[in-house]
Amino acid sequence: MLEMNDWFVVVMIGVILQRGMELSIAKKHTEWIRSRGGYEEGRGHYPLLVIIHLFLFIGLFVEVTIFRVTPPFWWPVPFLVFLIAQGFRIWCIRSLGPYWNTRIMVIPGHQPVVRGPYRFLRHPNYWVVITEILTLPVMFGAYVTATITSLFNLWVLFKVRIPTEEKALATAMLYGKETGSLEGDET
Template identity: 50%
Template structure:
């Protein structure tokens, strides 16, 4: 139980810090002439992420599974994902956000993990939605929220890419 509290508490704390970073970055982007795209789906994405934590906690308490027998390799993967998350956020700098915010005329970031894949943040989040529940035997949460995440990303990624193609050098870079 303590391990669950530490890991989930850490991730929730991390998300709160990220929301503060996102808010500051949003203010800066908007002050530079940036604007939001895809605002209609954003509340659903937030609801999915909040629902994920609620489901994870309820499932862990209700089924009392404890930690997975594969906990150690899953935990190593979890730590790797946290390092990747920091790499993504630091690579994007002031452009990183939880919302789709575009700045007309900006150059697309192609450094860090973006040198290798287009959407490393979505890869990290998708993996976390699978790995964290599996660490604690919350299999229903892993399956349900992986599917919900796929649905929301199938809306979000095309909107983000279309907006970037329209007002940045995204077409030339990718």
């Protein structure tokens, strides 16, 4: 059976590989969106999101390997919640198709996608991020990382990211109606 430090390494490698795949998907989707006249909004705050995720990984590493925090006896609970969140992330990515991205990319005239979890929630992928940024450190007992990263993430999402995305989507839809270029393909 794996020791907890081995388990930490396995989980971290898995999450890092997942992030790499997501960035690759996002790059491909960015090219697709730009080929259809799309553009990026909120570029200025994107580094904040990168910092949040870097702090998550660095904080986890420091707490687990240097400060030797120990997982709570109930670590399987946050681990299960984390895994469920990953399932929701896949559902979000598949539902948005080529519109899914780590950046705010919009195509003038396109309506927001309202299939999959987007039928029930506005921005379900952000709820996935909120969940994983909390549960990943908690499952290893890295409560300082969980607290600081979660608070910073919540502030960036609700004060910066989501308002920027809402404005960008509204502007893109309005632009399409004014110019008569509402395409509606694949939405």
